[in-house]
Amino acid sequence: LREYCRRECAELLENGVRVTHLGRRDRIPKAALRALEEVERATARGTRLHLRLAIDYGSRWAITDATQTIGRWVAQGRLDPTDITPEVVRRHVAGGTPDPDLLIRTAGEQRLSDFLLWEAAYAELYFMSDFHRRERRFGGIGQPRTQRAAS
Numbered sequence: 001l002r003e004y005c006r007r008e009c010a011e012l013l014e015n016g017v018r019v020t021h022l023g024r025r026d027r028i029p030k031a032a033l034r035a036l037e038e039v040e041r042a043t044a045r046g047t048r049l050h051l052r053l054a055i056d057y058g059s060r061w062a063i064t065d066a067t068q069t070i071g072r073w074v075a076q077g078r079l080d081p082t083d084i085t086p087e088v089v090r091r092h093v094a095g096g097t098p099d100p101d102l103l104i105r106t107a108g109e110q111r112l113s114d115f116l117l118w119e120a121a122y123a124e125l126y127f128m129s130d131f132h133r134r135e136r137r138f139g140g141i142g143q144p145r146t147q148r149a150a151s
């Protein structure tokens with residue numbers, strides 16, 4: 001991540017790309033986090049494309065984190081519980097980024113896998129796979145292909 005940020009920053013700026021992080025920051029190594037924050041600051045005014053890097057991201061975590069933040073605001077008197085609307089939750093979950101119109105799943109999976117659960121509520125879903133190639137792992141890693149073939 002650190003090398004990517006350093007290597008690509010100039011080209012991102014040149015092409016008007018805004019980079020933001022989506023996910024947990026507390027588990028990213030400090031040097032990598034500094035590089036990520038630097039490229040976010042440098043590209044903050046980009047308007048041609050918004051590149052969201054989903055690093056250590058999960059929707060369940062994002063929704064839980066948003067709920068905790070909203071709960072703190074209510075406890076502090078900064079927000080009345082009756083003012084909690086889907087839009088308020090969306091702003092906390094997605095950071096104000098518009099919901100996607102299209103979600104393309106390219107890895108052969110035909111599920112959301114804890115990815116953009118709130119944001120993808122009205123997105124069109126496109127899955128690039130064939131049913132006979134699917135492997136049901138139910139959250140597990142699964143066996144390497146050579147072992148599966150021998151089974």
